[in-house]
Amino acid sequence: MTSIDVELRRLPPGLRPEVGQYWEAFAAAARAAGLEPPADGLLPRQLVPVWAGSEFVARACIGEPALLAELWTSGELARVQASGECRARLERQLAEVVDETQLGVLLRQFRRREMIRIAWRDLAGLASLAETLGDLTDLAEATVDAALERLHAWQSRRFGQPCDADGQAQRLVVLGMGKLGGRELNFSSDIDLIFTFPRQGQTDGARAVANEEFFRRLGQRLIKVLAEPTADGFVFRVDMRLRPFGDSGPLAISFAAFEDYYQNHGRDWERYAMIKARVIAGDREAGEHLLVELRPFVYRRYLDYGAFEALRGMKALIAQEVERKGMQRNIKLGPGGIREIEFIGQAFQLIYGGRDPMLRERGILAVLDHLAVSGRLPAAAVADLKQAYVFLRRVENRLQAWADRQTHDLPDNELAQLRLAHAMGQPDWEVFADELARHARAVSQQFAQVFGNAATDAGTHQEELAVVWGDEPGEEGALWILAEHGFEDPVLAWNRLRALKNGFSYRAMSPRGRERLDVLVPRVLAAAAAGPRPAATLERVFNLLEAVARRSVYLALLAEHPQALAQLVKLCAASSWIATHLTRYPLLLDDLLNPATLYAPLDRRQLVSELDQQLARVPAGDAEELLNALRYFKQGSVLRVAAADVSGAMPLMIVSDHLTEIAEVLLCKVLELAWTDLLLRFGPPECVVDGVKREARFAILAYGKLGGIELNYGSDLDLVFLHDSVGGHQVTAGPRQIDNTAFFAKLVQRIIHLLTTRTGAGDLYEVDTRLRPSGRAGLLVSSFEAFAEYQQRQAWTWEHQALARTRAVAGPAALTERFQAIRREVLGRERDPVTLRREVRDMRERMRAELDASTTETFDLKQGRGGIADIEFMVQYKILANAHRYPDLLTYTDNIRQTDGLERFGILSVADAARLRNAYRSLRRRIHLLKLQEQPARIPADEAREVRKGVSRIWRRLMESD
Incomplete structure (x- = not known):
């Protein structure tokens, strides 16, 4: 029994007769051609399943037995095709071509040979899906480019070379669209092309024609040589309907007309189509420049949530067509088909691609991978979509490989069904x-998750509140409805509704924007009514809606994603500060889409990784986008902390830890960016110490809230800058040498610029440098030696108090250790306790006189008697008075752990330490909550009275008993 017989027996019974007949015909044809058909060995083991799946391959082999022998002996059926191999083979095939007729014949012969090779490897299980789609794409690209190259040369002999007004030669640019552009071509696909050329002009021959006419004729010839059916079949069917103005538009147009079309006439579906546009033939350099120019049309700079609405509309039209034509069995357009997977990926591309270059990939699998990595889609959902895509594309190829016919419909006869299953x-x-x-x-299911119809009504409550927005019941009826739905101040809510409806923002909206707001407002009313203080919440949300009214993509986000709207209302109800934060930075509305990440602040490692990823997306040399990326990172990171904070799941100290880590990560990155920028211009700062040259280094010290790990929302940063350049030859080593002092001054200026420059995304932090040596009169950046000298010999006691809360937060570890040594030496010296107490107390009294905003009715939580500043001053006094005996008191810079140390060494009693810690936490928490509501740090005078009295008693005992 031969290998052929064995393999035929392995087939399902229904497929054996057909494949057996193919083998008999092939064997006869081979012998007639002087070839011995290989009935044994590896070839028959592959041949049987391939022919069972493709009548096209079987009949091609029967018609030309030598072709199969050549493919087998060359090893092409067994190995992966190398890059450029297809084009090289085609060039050899076309080496002697002399005219258009011969070109058409040779291209068709080459296409048949390559399709046999590709189908064989696919059906024999020798190629992955990516290899099969890539080989099909390479075949199309090679044939189009090779044909164009020869047709251009032949046409130029007749008309001359096309040139622009400056005499520069012009060439056609061929854009591959759809699956060809995405390198995802299937087995019997049309190729979607667009023809364009750089500039108008005319040819330089004796029979001159305009460039547009030259390229129109060239395009017609290219389409004919590729798509015209002949005795040898065709190369590829060509579809030109995606060009500007479709079938009614010119076949080839200039870049200027091309860009003008998309700027003034481009529609949503054309943005969708342009995602995959790729230069596949002709002047590739010019074509790439054109695609860069068109990028703002495809990928909007701001997040474009209207894409959901547009793609949902396209899907609805497709669904209607599927229903009308009875195409439910269509694996491309039917429910759960290939197009739905593509729509999911491309919706995210259209929305986020302007900000995230990783989403500008043309291939859908790469896009899905990035959606998983970035967290925009759950990893499990992406895995399901990828598996489905691979399965469906393999089905598609097997349907089309059977007869080399374009089809996406599942078979309805039993034999064809068995063949496909096998x-x-x-x-x-x-x-x-x-x-x-x-x-x-x-x-x-995933398509419904992403594109679920956001217009679905939320029920009776929303319907009733929609009536209020529509002004149907009049004022009296509206007030009654609002009161019935829980609005504690219906008059306030009604007035705010009228102000929005009659205000400039609403009247100035586009019709689409008004439609979106009309959908949103009843939902906002219903959501606000379900929470505390609905009228106040409504005011906060409406402020945001008015702020984003001109950019209705944000209205689209909230209209398309009810969960995002729910989170917005929840956060606005909880915090006026968060509402203002979102109003200032509406780009953060995107973060509301995923509650799992919204309420989960990142740790330091995650912050570093997230910042690096965001900065990696910034185009090289784009200074404005760099500033924006830093700011978006900060605003988004702070929003996560605030969301977790108001949810009640996070203690105050942890909130401050997160806010402090965000600031430190940004400071380290800003220092890195500024340092790199100056190195490129001036080279590294160097100095010579004891005859040895070394690079001078730089560190950033944090005082105040950042130094004490007590950052709050909106806190500024108290910073001091130090360098360690000493000795001789203190100059930079770059092409433009400057002395190190100037280098570090420029470095600090650059750091402050990166931190404080205000863009559309806000600023990073306000920076206060007044705590540097000699204050405003001192240098902006000092050497470590000068800093140490100042602290030892000139600093006031209050400056040593500030030093007790100071840390190095950016710079090399060696400089951190050096600063810590200076700090220990300065703070650890022995002091006269009486003098020290008097100086600390006097400074506190001056501060109180100048800053205490307490009145008979209110208490200033920070500066009032018995408040936070009193606690801090007592702790700092005790640290300075005792650090010479207990150096470990200097380990920490935050008030709570410093108090712990004073208790551990017996400097404060257990009772006093506990009272101060509890008071400090309690008062800070009150400040924190007031900050979240954008209220000043003051409370009614009768509140927290016992806490303040306890602090004041300890103050009198520790600070007033000279």
Whole structure:
């Protein structure tokens, strides 16, 4: 029994007769051609399943037995095709071509040979899906480019070379669209092309024609040589309907006309189509420049949530067509099909691609991978979509490989069903159909998750409140409805509704924007009514809606994603500060889409990684986008902390820890960016110490709230800058040498610029440098030696108090250790306790006189008697008075752990330490909550009275008993 017989027996019974007949015909044809058909060995083991899956391959081999022998002996069926190999083979095929007729014949012969090779490897299980789609794409690209190259040369002999007004030669640019552009071409696909050329002009020959006419004729010839059916078939069917103005538009247009079309006439579906546009032939350099120019049309600078609405509309039209034509069995356009997977990925591309270059990939699998990595889609959902895509594309290729015919419909006769199931590795149609249905369900479910109809009504409450927005019941009826729905101040809510409806923002909106707001407002009313203080919440949300009214993409986000609107209302109800933060930076509304990440602040490692990823997306040399990226990172990171904070899941100290880490990560990155920028211009700062040259270094010290790890929302940064340049030859080593003092001055200026420059995304932090040596009169950056000298010999006691809360937060570890040594030496010296107490007390009294905003009715939590400043001064006094005996008191810079140390060494009693800690936490928490409501740090005078009295008693005992 031969290998052929064995392999035929392995086929399902229904497929054996057909493949057996192919083999008999092939054997006869081979012998007639003087070839011995290989009935044994590896070839028959591959041949049987391939012919069972492709009548096209079987008949091609029967018609030309030598072709199969050549493919087999060359090893091309066994190995992965190298980059450029397809084009090289084609060039050899076309080496002697002399005219258009011969070109058409040779291209068709080459295409048939390559399609046999590709289908064989696919059906024999020798190629992955990516290899199959890539080989098909390479074949199309090579044939188009090679044909264009020869047709251009032949046409130029007749008309001359096309040139622009400056005499520069012009060449056609061919854009591949759809699956060709995405390198995802299927087995029997049309190729979607667009023809364009750089500039108008005319040819330089004796029979001159305008460039547009030259390229129109060239395009027609290219389409004919590729797509005209002949005795040899065709190369590729060509579809030109994606060009500007479609079938009614010119076949080839200039770049200027091309850009003008998309700027003034481009529609949503054309943005969708341009995602995959790629230069596949002709003047590639010019074509790439054109695509860069068109990028703002495809990928908007700001997040474009209107894409959901546009793509949902496109999907609805497709669904209507599917229903009308009875195409439910269509694996491309039907429910859960290939197009739904593509729509999911491309919706995110259109929305986020302007900000995230990683989403500008043309291939859908790469896009899905990035959606998982970035967290925009759950990893499990992406895995399901990728598995479904691979399965469906393999089905698509097997449907088309059978007869080299473009089809996406599942077969309805039993033999064809059995053939497809076998080609997909399934024992029968039922098992295959179950697997197909599983993938289709997964795709449909995810499609519904992403594109679910946001216009679905939320119920009776929303309907009643929609009546109020529509002004149907009049004022009296509206007030009654608002009161019935829980608005504690219906008059305030009604007036705010009228102000929005009659205000400039609403009247100035586009019709689409008004439609979106009309959908949103009843939902906002219903959501606000379900929470505390609905009228106040409504005021905060409406302020935001008015702020983003001109950019209705944000209205689209909230209209498309009810969960985002729910989070917005919840956060605005909880905190006026968060509401203002979102109003100032509406880009953060995107963060509301995923509550799992919204309420989960990042730790330091995650912050560093997230910042690096965001900065990696910034185009090289784009200073404005760099500033924006830093600011978006900060605003988004702070929002996460605030959301977790108001949810009640995070203690105050942890909130401050997170806010402090955000600031430190940004300071380290800003220092890195500024340092790199100056190195490029001036080279590294160097100095010579004891005859040895070394690089001078730089560190940033944090005082105040940042130094004490007590940062709050909106806190500024108290910073001091130090360098360690000493000795001789203190100059930079770059092409433009400057002395190190100037280098570090420029470095600090650059750091402050990066931190404080205000853009559309706000600023990073306000920076206060007044705590540097000699204050405003001192240098902006000092050497370590000068800093140490100042602290030892000139600093006031209050400056040593400030030093007790100071840390190095950016710079090399060696400089951190050096600063810590200076700090220990300065703070650890022995002091006269009486003098020290008097100086600390006097400074506190001066501060109180100048800053205490307490009145008979209110208490200033920070500066009032018995408040936070009193606690801090007592702790700092005790640290300075005792650090010479207990150096470990200097380990920490935050007030709570410093108090712990004073208790541990017996300097404060257990009772006093506990009272001070509890008071400090309590008062800070009150300040924190007031900050979240954008209120000043003051409370009614009768509140926290016992806490203040306890602090004041300890103050009198420790600070007033000379």
